[in-house]
Amino acid sequence: MKKNEKSPVESIDALMAALREQGYFADRRLATAVFLALRLQRPLLLEGEPGVGKTALAQALSAVLARELIRLQCYDGMEQREALYEWNYAAQLLHLRAAELRSGTGVEALEQELYQARYLVRRPLLQALQAPAPGAVLLIDEVDRADEPFEAFLLEYLGEYQVSIPELGVIRAQLPPVTLLTSNRTRDLHDAVRRRCLYHWLDYPERERELAIVQAKVPEAGKALTEQIANFVARLRSRPFADAFERTPGIAESVEWAKALVALDALVIDPELVHETAGILFKQREDVAALTPERLQQLLAPQA
């Protein structure tokens, strides 16, 4: 377990400060989980509702550690050749044709020429193993959308960080990548993958953290407006109102909304303004329709 001398990963506070510098406001639990994932060299499984900042964490972390971000977007039916490597068949066929013109090449020599490293197309998982110093941050996004065979393969990969390509031999990672897996919980992951990883459930941020995030991302909005935005969104996610909506807005939506309100030169949030800009917060027709005038009044009423 080598530790980089200039690494910001010396303590949880240092990590939180470094992430904050990159514009990602993590709470202490998340920072502890990331810290442990880095120091124990285990992958970290992040679960949570969409729009809560899972992918953003990977981007911030790669900036903090000065490592390249390699992203693998999973989908149903994804195979090894899309995730790990593939041979460049077209180039190999051309090579075979060219080799025809040369006489006297034995079959063994031909096979060896065919399977050289230059005909190997590297996909994200292999790129992560062979990334140059200081290594890579590997983001395996939406791993719940991939299916069970892919999970079994992933388990093997995450266990050893080495792959064996039959024609080329075993490729080991000199610098094991920092791996983050995200899941939207559309499907329950297999227990073996969960056991391999550390786990963290990302919840929507509380009002203070949301305030800090919006202030950092949209500094043009005044303090008063940002507070109103944070209050509104926090109430929207709280119990009596959250049931009325199918998908409550995440952090990305509240930041976009702040930018929109700044563009509209708004100083105070009133029901009409919310109604006009509802499409930024809610992406479904039923949710926009559920924003009735009575509900808006309740949401905007000053809290006790």
Add this chain to the structure above:
Amino acid sequence: MSAATEVQRANWWGDARSGKLPANLLGFGRALRRAGVPVDAERLALAQQSLVLTGMAKEDVAAALEAVLVSREQDLAVFRELFAAYFRDPKLAQQLLGQLLPRSPEAARPRHGPRVQEALSAIRAAGQQGEARDETRLDAAMSASERRRLQHADFEQLSASEYRLVQQLVRDIRLPLPSYRSRRSELHVSGTRVHWPASLKAAARSGGELAQLRWLRRKQRPMPWLALVDVSGSMERYVRLLLAFLHQASSPRLHPGLRRHVYSMGTSLRELNSAFALADPDAMLARIDAEIDDFGGGTRLGECLAQLHRQAARHLVGRRTLVLLVSDGLDTGEPQLLERELQWLGRHSARMVWLNPLLRFDGYAPLARGAAMLHRHTHAMLAVHNLESLQQLAQHLARLLQAGDHHR
């Protein structure tokens, strides 16, 4: 560790003296295991390593242990409760766990508390009953006309012994499930896509000529299905038989790779997946009895579907799910809610099938409000009131799926 942190640790650990950390951690791990959170020795060792890294502030220890020992969101609440209880007062934790009947090897969650005791005793009792029932063998001397009569007899009109007999027969009905072409491929001579690696390997052996091509075709996978079972009073006799039928007909032995989910709709929605995971149908029925407490009450279909929408919409990903609504359509909930939720369900499923026991009446037409709505929004209404209709269920399903989307 410095003296300050030693003192800090001693303070919030309570009366645990320094050096007892591994033992405390081990005890906590075992408490978690008894509460149903899967924790093994490797994770505990990892937890110890992580505590060395994070230091001993209480918040950090909680976060570190959570990251290492918890791996599912359902376990989070249990973990936090147990952590608070254990590290404030170990005796409190013992009391909490003492209510959990730790004698059985399968653990249960604390939030089920006293119901777990009932469930475990019910399962044990049912296990003994099941042995007795197995002795009701099919009488080999039963005549052909008797058998025919049982095939066509409505479940409601069976006597108690006939009912038991039919329960056995129902388990033998095969239900070939519809399948879809999945995104995985397999080597097969009748495939439509060339498998380049295998073809090239063959080519290199024959001097560069592609003498033989290897083909891939897409694998067939059983369609995932979601069953919503109405457990109101009018459905009681049918529900047990249907559940036994569904459970056996779609068991993982017969259909590997099948994803099935079952929910009960009464006054509220209940999940029955854990009961369905049991292999023995008697144990499954006993567990369901224990878990559902609104068996035989009224039904509020709209509210239950709304609850499904909120909590379990993730089972409907991909528009491939076959939704089976087992109900008689007699609904006591809000009609507009039902309409909305049925529309939503129809948009997100491959086919919605209404299995209606009231089709036992010859002149039945869906006139009741809830029934009319179900009839409008589902793709087909099928009968399930006797053994013969169950046997024909498979044919109807197959035909339904081949037909296009021209119902609406």
